[in-house]
Amino acid sequence: xxxxxxxxxxxxxxxxxxxxxxxxxxxxxxxxxxxxxxxxxxxxxxxxxxxxxxxxxxxxxxxxxxxxxxxxxxxxxxxxxxxxxxxxxxxxxxxxxxxxxxxxxxxxxxxxxxxxxxxxxxxxxxxxxxxxxxxxxxxxxxxxxxxxxxxxxxxxxxxxxxxxxxxxxxxxxxxxxxxxxxxxxxxxxxxxxxxxxxxxxxxxxxxxxxxxxxxxxxxxxxxxxxxxxxxxxxx
Amino acid sequence: xxxxxxxxxxxxxxxxxxxxxxxxxxxxxxxxxxxxxxxxxxxxxxxxxxxxxxxxxxxxxxxxxxxxxxxxxxxxxxxxxxxxxxxxxxxxxxxxxxxxxxxxxxxxxxxxxxxxxxxxxxxxxxxxxxxxxxxxxxxxxxxxxxxxxxxxxxxxxxxxxxxxxxxxxxxxxxxxxxxxxxxxxxxxxxxxxxxxxxxxxxxxxxxxxxxxxxxxxxxxxxxxxxxxxxxxxxxxxxxxxxxxxxxxxxxxxxxxxxxxxxxxxxxxxxxxxxxxxxxxxxxxxxxxxxxxxxxxxxxxxxxxxxxxxxxxxxxxxxxxxxxxxxxxxxxxxxxxxxxxxxxxxxxxxxxxxxxxxxxxxxxxxxxxxxxxxxxxxxxxxxxxxxxxxxxxxxxxxxxxxxxxxxxxxxxxxxxxxxxxxxxxx
Numbered sequence: 001x002x003x004x005x006x007x008x009x010x011x012x013x014x015x016x017x018x019x020x021x022x023x024x025x026x027x028x029x030x031x032x033x034x035x036x037x038x039x040x041x042x043x044x045x046x047x048x049x050x051x052x053x054x055x056x057x058x059x060x061x062x063x064x065x066x067x068x069x070x071x072x073x074x075x076x077x078x079x080x081x082x083x084x085x086x087x088x089x090x091x092x093x094x095x096x097x098x099x100x101x102x103x104x105x106x107x108x109x110x111x112x113x114x115x116x117x118x119x120x121x122x123x124x125x126x127x128x129x130x131x132x133x134x135x136x137x138x139x140x141x142x143x144x145x146x147x148x149x150x151x152x153x154x155x156x157x158x159x160x161x162x163x164x165x166x167x168x169x170x171x172x173x174x175x176x177x178x179x180x181x182x183x184x185x186x187x188x189x190x191x192x193x194x195x196x197x198x199x200x201x202x203x204x205x206x207x208x209x210x211x212x213x214x215x216x217x218x219x220x221x222x223x224x225x226x227x228x229x230x231x232x233x234x235x
Numbered sequence: 236x237x238x239x240x241x242x243x244x245x246x247x248x249x250x251x252x253x254x255x256x257x258x259x260x261x262x263x264x265x266x267x268x269x270x271x272x273x274x275x276x277x278x279x280x281x282x283x284x285x286x287x288x289x290x291x292x293x294x295x296x297x298x299x300x301x302x303x304x305x306x307x308x309x310x311x312x313x314x315x316x317x318x319x320x321x322x323x324x325x326x327x328x329x330x331x332x333x334x335x336x337x338x339x340x341x342x343x344x345x346x347x348x349x350x351x352x353x354x355x356x357x358x359x360x361x362x363x364x365x366x367x368x369x370x371x372x373x374x375x376x377x378x379x380x381x382x383x384x385x386x387x388x389x390x391x392x393x394x395x396x397x398x399x400x401x402x403x404x405x406x407x408x409x410x411x412x413x414x415x416x417x418x419x420x421x422x423x424x425x426x427x428x429x430x431x432x433x434x435x436x437x438x439x440x441x442x443x444x445x446x447x448x449x450x451x452x453x454x455x456x457x458x459x460x461x462x463x464x465x466x467x468x469x470x471x472x473x474x475x476x477x478x479x480x481x482x483x484x485x486x487x488x489x490x491x492x493x494x495x496x497x498x499x500x501x502x503x504x505x506x507x508x509x510x511x512x513x514x515x516x517x518x519x520x521x522x523x524x525x526x527x528x529x530x531x532x533x534x535x536x537x538x539x540x541x542x543x544x545x546x547x548x549x550x551x552x553x554x555x556x557x558x559x560x561x562x563x564x565x566x567x568x569x570x571x572x573x574x575x576x577x578x579x580x581x582x583x584x585x586x587x588x589x590x591x592x593x594x595x596x597x598x599x600x601x602x603x604x605x606x607x608x609x610x611x612x613x614x615x616x617x618x619x620x621x622x623x624x625x626x627x628x629x630x631x632x633x634x635x636x637x638x639x640x641x642x643x644x645x646x647x648x649x650x651x652x653x654x655x656x657x658x659x660x
Contacts, residue, residue: 057355057593086481087497089596090622094609097617107594107605107622111481111497118594139484142630150318165311165659175319176618182323 031055038083038117039063046073051122060118067104067121071131074119077108078136085110085117088137091144093151097178102151104130123153132158150176169198276304279641283312287390287645290655292629294644301640306633310626313659321619325585326352329619331422336621336657338419340379340600342371342411344657345424350505351595351606352426356588358560364428364553365506370544371423372597373537374441377448378407379600379652380530380537387527387649388459391468396455403451406444413437426586427561428554438545445541452534460531469523473635473647480521483634484627487602488529489651493521499598511540523650530652560586585614594622601625601652621660625653 031054033039039061042050050073052064065073077085085108094103101122108117121130132155133140144155145164152174155161163170171194172185184191282293291312297305317332324332333348334341346368353360360368385400408418414437415421415430423430459465475485480493490497498515500508516532518525554561562581563574590612596605602624609618628651635651636644 056591058357060593062592087486088484089486089603090594090605090607090620092607092618092620092622094592094618094620096611105592105607107607109503109596111495111502114502116503116594118592137484138479138482138631138634139627142626143484146626165314167311175316180319182319 031061036061036115036117038077038085038115041080041083042073042077045076049073056118060116062118062120064120064122067123067130070104070119070121071133071136074106074108074133075136077117077119083110083115084112085115087111088133088139088143091133091140091147093147093153093176095151095176095178099125101125102128102153104147104153106133128153129156130154131156132161134158150174152177167198281644283309288648289386289653290658292648292653292655292658294632294648296641296644298641303636303639303641303644306636306644308629308632310629310655310658313655315660317660318619318621321616323615325614326426326588326616327585329616330424331420333621334419334421336623336660337379337599337601337625337654338656339382339654340375341419341421342375342423343379343597343599343604345421346372347595347597347599347604347606349424349426350597351593351608352588354595355591355593355608355610356426356560356586358427358555358557360428360555361552363549363551364555366544366548367429367433367553368424369506369508369511370441370541370548373540373544374407374410376537376600377534378404379654380534381407383530383600383649383652384455387646388455388465390645390649391465393459393462393465396458399451399455403448406448410437410440410444413440425554425561427557428552432553438548441541442545445538445545449535449538452531456531460528465527466524468643468646469527469650471520472523472639472643473650474520474522475631475635476521479634483631485602485631486624486627487598487600488526488533489602489628491516492518492525492529494519499596499603503596505595505597511543513537513539523646526650526652587612587614588616592618596622599624601654601657602628621657623657623660625651625655626658629653629658 030052033043033053035055039050039053042063042065043053046065046069049066049069050063051066052062054062056062077083087109088106089109090105090107092105092107094105096103101124104121104123106119108119109115110117123130128151130153132144134144134155135157141158141160142164144158145161147153148155148158148161149163149166162168166175173180175184186194277298279296279298280293281296282288283291288294293309293312295307295309296303297307315335317336321329321332330345330348333344337344350368352358381400381404385397385404388394388396388400411421412418413434415423475483475493477493477495480490481495481497485493486497486499494517496515496517499505500513501515513536514532516529516536518529558574558577559581562568563571563578567574568578569575588608588610590610592607592609594605594607596603598604603622604624605620605622607618607620607622608616609620611617629648632644632648632651635647639647
């Protein structure tokens with residue numbers, strides 16, 4: 001609850017209060033791995049790298065994997081013919097606030113087997129890095145850029161990791177983190193000042209600037225001065 | 236080189252003869268040297284304010300002559316941080332944010348969001364509510380496809396289908412307005428039910444639409460499907476193989492045009508979609524023309540679902556009877572003590588959703604729309620994430636457009652059926 005000496009607007013500035021619960025609340029109670037064939041296979045193959053398995057919302061299976069081996073595990077899930085999670089539906093992240101680790105969430109779907117699996121990696125706040133899966137699924141390209149933009153998680157090996165929704169010169173941080181106030185970190189005056197002082201070149205990629213910097217030199221044909229050639233002169 | 240003459244018809248021409256007739260003006264011929272064409276690439280900016288980008292999308296194109304070497308889409312002009320706003324709102328207050336994402340088919344987004352929350356909270360909605368939502372979602376699938384059809388036809392130079400489709404869209408707008416009061420910002424759903432039951436006579440109006448719409452669709456078919464210009468502009472343009480399409484995260488009509496019969500309504504059915512008799516149209520070549528055909532056929536299939544859903548629409552309550560989920564009627568809230576307390580608690584604190592997370596995919600008009608909600612047991616979500624189908628689809632645009640002409644880039648962009656409100660969120 002808001003303390004009495006604070007107005008409602010102060011609460012908005014501070015952002016949401018982290019919940020009182022401690023620990024990864026959504027992990028849920030450990031579930032029986034035999035309920036999902038891929039989970040059972042994951043435990044059999046990767047053993048200790050699969051940290052947790054739970055069932056959420058009635059029937060949705062969630063596995064937590066070790067971030068250091070996430071690429072290997074996700075690659076196996078994609079390629080193994082018995083599982084074949086060929087559609088990466090979504091990559092996102094969840095910040096539970098209160099200094100708890102950020103979750104990177106992969107929603108996988110297997111078109112041939114009609115099966116879903118949610119894979120999560122927990123990243124502590126001082127090591128927000130995980131391997132990019134763009135090499136496995138092209139779909140991850142923009143999705144990982146968005147997670148980088150809004151959460152500040154770095155994806156190792158991403159071909160083009162830069163901001164996507166926020167402006168490229170956005171200096172206030174990563175908006176979807178719980179410590180980010182709803183109205184932004186800068187005052188309205190500071191935001192306006194920066195908006196007016198911005199450099200247009202920042203809205204181009206380095207590659208664009210490289211092409212656009214040198215204006216193209218095209219030698220246009222110049223008609224000869226009038227009178228130098230009479231009408232009907234041979235060309 | 237022979238002399239050339241041109242006739243000036245401009246009245247201000249100083250060489251106008253005394254009788255008011257234009258005088259022939261000889262052009263001096265000159266030796267035209269070959270221009271020194273360089274092989275450097277050109278950078279051309281399309282958008283963000285350009286009608287052919289279908290929203291505030293900016294495409295920075297690297298061109299070699301007229302051929303697209305690379306495209307860099309720039310998005311975010313409409314970014315409103317809906318997901319961050321959602322973390323500060325109660326579960327039901329998020330519903331108005333959802334229809335501002337895809338304003339071309341808002342009811343699908345309304346429904347998808349509450350379906351995800353209901354799945355997480357373990358709320359089973361009434362049978363009438365389920366079928367009403369199926370009706371609304373299928374109606375808006377047609378609604379979204381109609382806008383795509385009209386604007387795509389304009390992009391290839393056909394103006395008439397635009398008028399036809401927008402006339403039909405207007406009829407669905409009226410149905411929206413009749414039910415929800417809003418034409419675009421419908422906000423029709425609530426967790427555990429709908430904002431109200433269908434008004435008197437609404438189903439009859441919808442039946443009239445279902446009965447008369449196929450005639451318009453046939454007319455557009457006749458105008459476009461065999462049209463030489465459309466075929467020339469779309470066949471073989473922006474093609475993508477089935478394997479690449481899946482790898483790139485394509486969903487919806489774009490994926491099915493490549494030959495992958497993945498439809499959430501069939502493969503991961505919700506709301507008894509497996510009990511409806513409908514086909515999933517699948518393309519063959521994955522090019523712009525197949526995407527066109529798939530969407531045209533999807534409208535026909537949606538009509539079939541609408542007919543079946545209207546036929547099986549039962550009576551009974553539309554909201555769940557649980558006082559912890561649904562608001563009591565205004566009369567009860569004003570006269571009954573217990574109802575008033577429930578009303579007060581629901582409005583001030585919001586309903587409580589069990590801790591956990593839930594990803595609920597729905598087949599939207601653009602592709603797989605996934606609503607991912609995370610709850611810690613409180614009245615507000617910890618995280619509300621929308622898996623935006625257009626966002627993933629448009630990210631493939633550079634891959635599709637490379638090597639094509641600039642005019643094909645416009646066609647490919649149109650064929651992907653994007654909506655910027657949902658890409659930027």
